[in-house]
Amino acid sequence: MHKAIIGTAIAVLCAATAACTKNDGTPDGAATTAAASALHGDFGPPQGEPIHAVLTSPPEVPPPVNRKYPAKVIVDLEVKELEKDISEGVSYTFWTFGGTVPGSFIRVRQGDTVEFHLRNAPDSKMPHNIDLHGVTGPGGGAASSFTAPGHESQFTFKALNAGIFVYHCATAPVGMHVANGMYGLILVEPPEGLAPVDHEYYVMQGDFYTVGKYREHGHQEFDMQKAIDEKPTYVLFNGAEGSLVAEHALQAKVGETVRLYVGNGGPNLVSSFHVIGEIFDRVRQEGGSIEQHNVQTTLIPAGGAAVVEFHLDVPGSYVLVDHSIFRAFNKGALALLKAEGPENKAIYSGKEADSVYLSDKAVSAAPVAEARAAEASGKLTKEQQIKAGEARFNGTCSVCHQSNGQGLPDVFPPLAASDFLMADKTRAIDIVLNGLSGKVTVNGKTYDSVMPPMSQLNDDEIANILTYVRNSWGNSGDAVSSEEVKAVRASTKRPEGAAH
Amino acid sequence: MDAVRIGRWLFATLAALVAASAGAGSGSGAQQNPYLPIAAARLRSALPAADGGDTVEVARFAMQQHPVTNGEFLAFVRTHPEWQRDRAPAAFVDADYLSHWQAPLALGDGIEARQPVTRVSWFAAAAYCEAQQARLPRWTEWELAAAASEQQRDARADPAWRQRMLDWYAKPASGALSRVGQTPANVYGLQDLHGLVWEWTEDAGSLMLGDDSGQNKADLGKFCGAGALTFKDRDNYAVMMRIALLSSLAARDTTRTLGFRCVRHGSQP
Numbered sequence: 127m128h129k130a131i132i133g134t135a136i137a138v139l140c141a142a143t144a145a146c147t148k149n150d151g152t153p154d155g156a157a158t159t160a161a162a163s164a165l166h167g168d169f170g171p172p173q174g175e176p177i178h179a180v181l182t183s184p185p186e187v188p189p190p191v192n193r194k195y196p197a198k199v200i201v202d203l204e205v206k207e208l209e210k211d212i213s214e215g216v217s218y219t220f221w222t223f224g225g226t227v228p229g230s231f232i233r234v235r236q237g238d239t240v241e242f243h244l245r246n247a248p249d250s251k252m253p254h255n256i257d258l259h260g261v262t263g264p265g266g267g268a269a270s271s272f273t274a275p276g277h278e279s280q281f282t283f284k285a286l287n288a289g290i291f292v293y294h295c296a297t298a299p300v301g302m303h304v305a306n307g308m309y310g311l312i313l314v315e316p317p318e319g320l321a322p323v324d325h326e327y328y329v330m331q332g333d334f335y336t337v338g339k340y341r342e343h344g345h346q347e348f349d350m351q352k353a354i355d356e357k358p359t360y361v362l363f364n365g366a367e368g369s370l371v372a373e374h375a376l377q378a379k380v381g382e383t384v385r386l387y388v389g390n391g392g393p394n395l396v397s398s399f400h401v402i403g404e405i406f407d408r409v410r411q412e413g414g415s416i417e418q419h420n421v422q423t424t425l426i427p428a429g430g431a432a433v434v435e436f437h438l439d440v441p442g443s444y445v446l447v448d449h450s451i452f453r454a455f456n457k458g459a460l461a462l463l464k465a466e467g468p469e470n471k472a473i474y475s476g477k478e479a480d481s482v483y484l485s486d487k488a489v490s491a492a493p494v495a496e497a498r499a500a501e502a503s504g505k506l507t508k509e510q511q512i513k514a515g516e517a518r519f520n521g522t523c524s525v526c527h528q529s530n531g532q533g534l535p536d537v538f539p540p541l542a543a544s545d546f547l548m549a550d551k552t553r554a555i556d557i558v559l560n561g562l563s564g565k566v567t568v569n570g571k572t573y574d575s576v577m578p579p580m581s582q583l584n585d586d587e588i589a590n591i592l593t594y595v596r597n598s599w600g601n602s603g604d605a606v607s608s609e610e611v612k613a614v615r616a617s618t619k620r621p622e623g624a625a626h
Numbered sequence: 627m628d629a630v631r632i633g634r635w636l637f638a639t640l641a642a643l644v645a646a647s648a649g650a651g652s653g654s655g656a657q658q659n660p661y662l663p664i665a666a667a668r669l670r671s672a673l674p675a676a677d678g679g680d681t682v683e684v685a686r687f688a689m690q691q692h693p694v695t696n697g698e699f700l701a702f703v704r705t706h707p708e709w710q711r712d713r714a715p716a717a718f719v720d721a722d723y724l725s726h727w728q729a730p731l732a733l734g735d736g737i738e739a740r741q742p743v744t745r746v747s748w749f750a751a752a753a754y755c756e757a758q759q760a761r762l763p764r765w766t767e768w769e770l771a772a773a774a775s776e777q778q779r780d781a782r783a784d785p786a787w788r789q790r791m792l793d794w795y796a797k798p799a800s801g802a803l804s805r806v807g808q809t810p811a812n813v814y815g816l817q818d819l820h821g822l823v824w825e826w827t828e829d830a831g832s833l834m835l836g837d838d839s840g841q842n843k844a845d846l847g848k849f850c851g852a853g854a855l856t857f858k859d860r861d862n863y864a865v866m867m868r869i870a871l872l873s874s875l876a877a878r879d880t881t882r883t884l885g886f887r888c889v890r891h892g893s894q895p
Contacts, residue, residue: 276722299866347793
């Protein structure tokens with residue numbers, strides 16, 4: 127509708143001024159009305175030498191345009207179909223703009239003439255195209271950019287509207303192309319540019335549909351029925367679980383201002399974007415001219431985007447989530463921004479509880495990988511298992527049992543020096559796999575609570591976690607092998623679904 | 627679209643000349659890749675029927691058991707040198723035509739005779755079929771044949787049938803192609819309709835058109851929203867992707883994963 131209205135406005139203006147454009151499409155020089163410019167950002171023909179746009183992979187953002195005149199900007203974008211990890215040990219075939227999910231970030235200035243080259247790699251299987259929401263014209267460029275494998279399409283548009291816009295593939299079936307990762311952001315800067323900030327980052331949410339369950343290992347295929355039912359297996363920032371945690375976390379320092387360009391590729395879900403522990407000082411939706419202040423959570427529609435800014439006052443880890451919160455803890459919609467700098471006790475006492483919010487992805491995965499490699503070579507030691515188990519425990523189990531194994535009085539039973547835990551190894555495996563509800567007596571105290579089944583953990587993970595807890599905090603026992611877990615899993619009816 | 631149509635007209639003229647001068651094609655390879663009969667049927671196509679109805683009538687035809695192979699196509703260009711990659715007119719083939727072969731008349735290392743031939747243009751594929759006194763299948767014929775599974779004539783409502791196709795789409799095209807005849811035969815005895823290569827159809831260039839009266843319908847299927855209006859069977863993503871692929875191509879284009887097979891009217895073996 128927006129484009130239609132703009133289009134109508136242009137048509138009306140053109141009629142009123144007799145002719146805005148000549149028949150050959152070139153601007154009519156000085157006759158171009160100032161009123162038209164103010165309305166839709168046509169600042170006349172491109173000036174100077176053509177410029178090749180700098181494209182960046184997420185989470186990086188190209189540098190500010192810093193230009194005082196409209197230019198011709200050439201964008202070269204290649205579509206690649208490739209297999210990558212969607213979660214640790216889980217691979218998926220993504221269709222990408224530029225080899226990443228989301229696709230390369232494009233940055234131009236309002237009034238620029240953009241010459242767009244869309245290439246489809248020769249080893250692609252599918253035809254693809256691009257619909258840029260920043261384009262005024264039928265299909266947003268889609269009809270002009272339909273490109274067979276091994277071909278290139280070219281089309282040109284003038285960036286009339288300033289704002290942050292989604293682009294995506296719009297080849298039938300559109301939903302599947304988008305679900306496989308074909309989206310990204312294009313920023314059309316206003317002529318005066320944006321206020322300088324210390325850091326700019328590119329974050330984009332998407333929902334993914336795999337035949338296997340969440341974190342089920344191996345190569346996973348696209349599940350069309352789940353996509354139609356809008357029941358995603360994964361909801362992710364930047365195309366992979368853990369893409370923005372640990373050593374890949376976004377970085378900033380206390381006292382600095384961060385600007386996030388946050389998009390949502392969908393295909394289905396609307397994001398309730400929130401940064402735990404921050405309040406957005408400024409939020410600008412889409413190309414909107416109204417700036418919102420003091421926003422806690424901002425809606426980002428599928429196929430929409432926003433620019434959010436905040437000043438960092440206190441050091442620590444800030445967790446980016448979709449506050450439709452099961453998506454964060456059970457489908458992967460977590461990312462991390464780490465702020466370094468001096469404490470400011472006047473603003474925040476410093477008793478952070480962020481361990482509760484960290485997914486196991488935030489913990490170093492190195493010991494887990496080491497254990498997996500050792501097991502593959504038949505040389506897995508108990509010490510390696512303990513280390514790998516600790517990493518998984520801190521992500522998954524410590525939420526209730528606490529990282530010191532003490533549990534919470536009267537609510538979650540302790541694992542530290544636990545007579546109940548150490549009495550029966552098989553029972554311990556069974557509880558992890560199948561959960562436990564009802565009364566149990568641990569170290570003389572009665573607990574009546576519910577533990578959900580953790581069957582989403584694989585045999586290795588459960589073996590390592592139990593080896594860790596049975597050899598920590600005053601416990602001492604033998605290792606638990608993945609074969610033992612496998613045997614218990616096979617002998618019990620496993621409840622579907624699992625939760626942290 | 628116009629260019630394609632002009633090209634086809636040129637091709638038809640040329641093909642007629644070739645047929646007249648060379649006499650009947652040799653039909654080489656027909657023994658290894660027999661034409662299997664498919665009975666006439668009414669098909670609920672993923673595309674709207676020209677008459678606006680829900681189904682289209684597909685007459686009896688016979689289709690090759692598997693896609694045409696490198697070996698079969700090599701035999702064809704030996705007897706039809708005008709289709710060798712160094713001789714075929716640029717109007718009918720693009721620069722990649724048969725470029726994976728070592729030489730115009732040699733497959734070379736790493737290319738197997740039993741792999742399906744790919745990087746063939748619509749024109750070249752149509753010429754091959756012509757030489758076999760056959761033609762490329764129409765979309766509805768291909769769709770009817772491909773709707774079958776090992777057990778059913780129309781398995782399109784079976785989630786497993788769809789998923790098998792989607793699984794193939796999920797595999798990148800960078801690896802080597804399998805040989806023909808590795809997938810289970812469907813109820814007609816046909817193989818590899820899914821899971822190996824895309825296949826040209828005779829009407830590939832006009833699939834997005836409902837009929838000739840539409841002004842701009844070819845564009846409609848290519849982008850958001852409108853695409854959903856063109857396709858009747860909206861759930862059947864897997865079939866839509868084939869139509870999308872075919873409609874992205876001009877008749878001289880080739881790709882690494884696009885091959886073909888031929889059909890004949892009636893049920894000649």
